[in-house]
Amino acid sequence: MKINKHIAVSDSGFVFNPVTGESFTANPMGIEIIEMLKKDQTVEEIHAAVLDKYHTDNTTVEKDVAEFFELLKNFSLIDRHETTEN
Amino acid sequence: MEKLRYERPLIKRLDGNMPNKFGMRSDYTPKTHIEGVAVKDLIKQYGSPLFVISERQIRDNIRKARKAFETRYPRVQFAWSYKTNYLDAVCRTFHQEGSWAEVVSGFEYDKALHNGVEGSKIIFNGPDKSSADLEKAINNNSLIHIDHLDELYKIQELSKKQNKTARVAIRVNMDTGIYPMWDRFGFNYENGQAWTAINKIMQSETLELVGLHTHIGTFMLSPNAYATAAYKLAELARNIRLKYNHEINYIDMGGGFASHNTLKGAYLPGTDISPSINEFAEAITTALINSDFPQNKLPLLILETGRALIDDTAFLLGSVITNKRLSDGRRSTILDIGVNILFTSFWYDHKITPAQPFTQYTEDTVLYGPLCMNIDVVRENINLPLLNNGEHLVVHNVGAYNMTQWMQFITLRPRVVMIDTNHQEHVIRDNETLKSLLDLEHVPDHLTKFDL
Amino acid sequence: MKRPKIRIGVTGLNAIDNPGPGVPVIRGLLEAKSFDAHIIGLAYESLEPGIYMHDLVNKTYQIPYPSAGADQLIDRLEYIQEKEHLDVIIPNFDAELYSFIKLSPRLKKMGIHTFLPTMEQFDERLKVNLPEFGEKYGIHVPKSEVIYQVNDHKKHMEKLGWPVVVKGKYYDAGIAYNADQLAGYFNKISAKWGLPIILQEFAHGTEYNVTGLGDGHGNTISAVPMRKQYITDKGKAWGGIAITDEKLLNLTRKFIKETKWRGAFELELMKNKKGQFYLLEINPRIPAWVYLAVGVGQNIPEAYVNLAMGKEVEAFETFESGKMFVRYSWDMIVNLSDFEKISTLGEL
Numbered sequence: 001m002k003i004n005k006h007i008a009v010s011d012s013g014f015v016f017n018p019v020t021g022e023s024f025t026a027n028p029m030g031i032e033i034i035e036m037l038k039k040d041q042t043v044e045e046i047h048a049a050v051l052d053k054y055h056t057d058n059t060t061v062e063k064d065v066a067e068f069f070e071l072l073k074n075f076s077l078i079d080r081h082e083t084t085e086n
Numbered sequence: 087m088e089k090l091r092y093e094r095p096l097i098k099r100l101d102g103n104m105p106n107k108f109g110m111r112s113d114y115t116p117k118t119h120i121e122g123v124a125v126k127d128l129i130k131q132y133g134s135p136l137f138v139i140s141e142r143q144i145r146d147n148i149r150k151a152r153k154a155f156e157t158r159y160p161r162v163q164f165a166w167s168y169k170t171n172y173l174d175a176v177c178r179t180f181h182q183e184g185s186w187a188e189v190v191s192g193f194e195y196d197k198a199l200h201n202g203v204e205g206s207k208i209i210f211n212g213p214d215k216s217s218a219d220l221e222k223a224i225n226n227n228s229l230i231h232i233d234h235l236d237e238l239y240k241i242q243e244l245s246k247k248q249n250k251t252a253r254v255a256i257r258v259n260m261d262t263g264i265y266p267m268w269d270r271f272g273f274n275y276e277n278g279q280a281w282t283a284i285n286k287i288m289q290s291e292t293l294e295l296v297g298l299h300t301h302i303g304t305f306m307l308s309p310n311a312y313a314t315a316a317y318k319l320a321e322l323a324r325n326i327r328l329k330y331n332h333e334i335n336y337i338d339m340g341g342g343f344a345s346h347n348t349l350k351g352a353y354l355p356g357t358d359i360s361p362s363i364n365e366f367a368e369a370i371t372t373a374l375i376n377s378d379f380p381q382n383k384l385p386l387l388i389l390e391t392g393r394a395l396i397d398d399t400a401f402l403l404g405s406v407i408t409n410k411r412l413s414d415g416r417r418s419t420i421l422d423i424g425v426n427i428l429f430t431s432f433w434y435d436h437k438i439t440p441a442q443p444f445t446q447y448t449e450d451t452v453l454y455g456p457l458c459m460n461i462d463v464v465r466e467n468i469n470l471p472l473l474n475n476g477e478h479l480v481v482h483n484v485g486a487y488n489m490t491q492w493m494q495f496i497t498l499r500p501r502v503v504m505i506d507t508n509h510q511e512h513v514i515r516d517n518e519t520l521k522s523l524l525d526l527e528h529v530p531d532h533l534t535k536f537d538l
Numbered sequence: 539m540k541r542p543k544i545r546i547g548v549t550g551l552n553a554i555d556n557p558g559p560g561v562p563v564i565r566g567l568l569e570a571k572s573f574d575a576h577i578i579g580l581a582y583e584s585l586e587p588g589i590y591m592h593d594l595v596n597k598t599y600q601i602p603y604p605s606a607g608a609d610q611l612i613d614r615l616e617y618i619q620e621k622e623h624l625d626v627i628i629p630n631f632d633a634e635l636y637s638f639i640k641l642s643p644r645l646k647k648m649g650i651h652t653f654l655p656t657m658e659q660f661d662e663r664l665k666v667n668l669p670e671f672g673e674k675y676g677i678h679v680p681k682s683e684v685i686y687q688v689n690d691h692k693k694h695m696e697k698l699g700w701p702v703v704v705k706g707k708y709y710d711a712g713i714a715y716n717a718d719q720l721a722g723y724f725n726k727i728s729a730k731w732g733l734p735i736i737l738q739e740f741a742h743g744t745e746y747n748v749t750g751l752g753d754g755h756g757n758t759i760s761a762v763p764m765r766k767q768y769i770t771d772k773g774k775a776w777g778g779i780a781i782t783d784e785k786l787l788n789l790t791r792k793f794i795k796e797t798k799w800r801g802a803f804e805l806e807l808m809k810n811k812k813g814q815f816y817l818l819e820i821n822p823r824i825p826a827w828v829y830l831a832v833g834v835g836q837n838i839p840e841a842y843v844n845l846a847m848g849k850e851v852e853a854f855e856t857f858e859s860g861k862m863f864v865r866y867s868w869d870m871i872v873n874l875s876d877f878e879k880i881s882t883l884g885e886l
Binding site: 054055056 | 089090091092093094095096097098099100411415445447472474475
């Protein structure tokens with residue numbers, strides 16, 4: 001799972017893709033996951049990190065993270081061709 | 087270390103024309119308690135979904151309404167509109183507060199009797215009153231509001247047969263400048279039907295014309311329309327006085343005051359545009375006081391206010407079944423609350439708030455009910471905080487019509503709990519069970535057995 | 539003498555091709571001779587150009603849409619007031635006026651002054667009430683009828699004649715030349731703005747506008763008529779000339795005197811071939827072309843603020859004729875970080 005490295009993420013939750021000129025806002029959980037992706041963490045590592053820090057369960061996290069990745073793909077923030085890695 | 091509250095990750099594209107609420111102070115505050123009782127505990131104990139009614143709010147509302155009218159007019163009587171909510175506990179709360187009963191069917195009439203309301207304090211409205219219903223009502227000295235000529239003749243016949251005077255009023259429909267004009271009920275004012283009916287009653291030996299009734303519409307936002315209606319009824323009363331030297335006892339202005347719900351398609355929310363009960367009271371009482379009634383003979387003013395007294399006393403508690411993203415990217419949330427129990431979601435955008443704390447992050451969401459039916463949409467679009475599966479939410483202003491128009495469809499109807507003024511909970515209607523429905527059914531012998 | 543500093547919140551910063559009045563109002567305020575204006579922008583959307591005009595606007599806050607309700611608006615304004623200590627708010631959108639009129643007593647308690655029409659004045663001039671309005675105050679208005687169903691138009695067409703103007707309760711209008719077009723507009727407009735729909739007799743002639751200010755006691759503080767010279771495809775003036783038609787001025791003074799109008803307004807009128815003026819619409823707020831009034835010597839925003847602050851304001855007696863406005867668009871270069879701030883924090 002490779003996130004576009006040029007993407008600028010600010011503390012306020014503002015996400016800017018300089019290649020397409022699109023801007024987004026994300027909630028803190030979204031920002032955390034994007035930051036983990038930028039550090040090349042795997043999906044499993046992301047799941048574990050979320051489960052460790054938050055009051056939730058594995059099924060919910062798997063489902064929500066997968067859906068979040070779908071959104072990132074739709075917004076062209078993840079390179080579609082590399083999503084089969086990991 | 088204590089784990090933090092989980093919120094699903096969310097990212098939204100910023101569109102120039104899209105208002106976004108990120109960073110703004112939250113639009114909602116969670117509704118965690120009702121009358122001091124935690125929503126979480128209520129659901130744990132009584133299940134989800136669940137209707138919860140505040141007895142305190144009912145009493146506050148009726149007292150405020152009475153005050154609004156009684157400070158402006160000497161003789162006022164409220165009658166509880168059974169069809170709006172005829173759960174016995176609700177009706178009896180109103181009766182304890184001095185309200186009579188206003189019923190529109192034989193079933194509701196019997197319910198009022200069962201609740202212990204004296205026959206003479208039951209107002210019997212509506213187009214469908216059977217001969218048996220009418221006989222009972224005549225016998226009990228109830229106030230019968232005549233809807234059409236056939237009914238007038240029927241009452242005349244029955245009262246003669248019973249050799250008892252029937253106390254009657256006519257329902258009058260009229261143009262009050264509002265749309266739609268409710269001309270299907272009662273006798274029209276403008277074309278003289280109402281005057282004709284009055285003459286027939288006055289000439290009958292067994293009918294006593296005790297009042298005049300109107301009910302100009304529903305969810306009315308214009309107090310002025312009531313003033314117009316009151317003037318027209320006063321005009322009829324004056325004509326009766328002139329021609330027959332007869333004073334009617336009461337004017338019944340019906341109901342129809344808007345509640346604070348927001349009608350679908352309205353630009354501004356109901357909380358902003360619905361007139362207060364004081365505004366309605368001012369319009370109606372001013373019209374009556376300024377009319378031709380002699381000051382010492384002002385008629386009793388009867389009000390059949392339903393919705394405005396009960397809507398904000400009840401909440402519908404529910405839970406999130408799942409979150410789904412639709413094919414077009416929209417977020418949808420499936421609740422255990424459907425249109426089967428939230429009938430009013432067809433015409434209101436109900437206020438819906440989560441029952442637990444949340445962050446300021448929100449997403450446009452379609453709210454679906456649990457029914458396996460395409461019509462089961464509680465809300466086409468609502469901007470809601472991010473809810474997790476199993477979390478609870480509260481639908482506000484559900485007291486009117488939902489607990490009478492609800493459907494037993496696909497699933498069973500839930501419990502209704504009333505919280506009393508000492509914060510004690512009482513189940514006032516049990517949830518339906520398979521048995522409660524099967525009790526009504528009969529299977530012919532030849533259909534009892536089958537092999538599959 | 540040192541001019542007092544007045545802190546003023548202004549909405550309608552959408553200086554786009556169908557512009558809101560906010561930016562020209564601010565220009566008027568900044569040119570005021572009687573006070574030194576400190577401007578706080580109040581915006582609904584993150585791309586309203588006024589947000590980024592830092593030489594005009596000191597700071598901007600996002601506020602909730604009127605449809606979110608007065609309670610949410612007051613919550614947000616309380617938050618803004620804590621930080622900004624506003625003296626006056628000038629709301630410039632039709633859709634928000636109802637909420638601001640309703641909230642004005644609460645705003646006053648917070649120290650924020652407004653100068654708005656009364657709720658009665660606001661209601662009375664609603665499009666659906668225009669015929670009664672015209673009759674009550676003796677002002678010519680085109681014939682109009684209110685309908686709730688498309689087919690109801692048939693009853694009125696003999697009286698109104700084709701073409702007919704199909705208008706929404708709050709906004710939007712179209713000219714229908716036949717029943718099909720009428721149905722089209724009916725459906726489109728009612729879907730957006732609800733029922734009823736108003737059918738108004740199509741008034742032939744030349745369009746004129748007047749902006750002005752009433753003191754709430756029947757006195758005219760300001761009145762500047764304008765003839766549109768160029769109209770965009772959105773029906774907005776892109777150029778207009780200040781005119782001195784006494785008939786128009788008299789009509790405006792009569793309108794203010796009869797209604798005891800309080801606050802700013804714009805009258806939309808049509809002059810027919812016989813030279814009679816028909817009142818088509820009353821907008822209960824400052825129009826987007828108000829800077830023309832400032833430019834010819836009647837600073838309406840300044841007088842508005844002084845009236846709001848409870849000061850005695852002398853009526854403007856004259857204005858310079860022979861001046862016109864020509865609107866133009868202007869591309870600003872904006873740092874993305876500004877957009878980020880207003881988008882994520884709701885403040886800039």
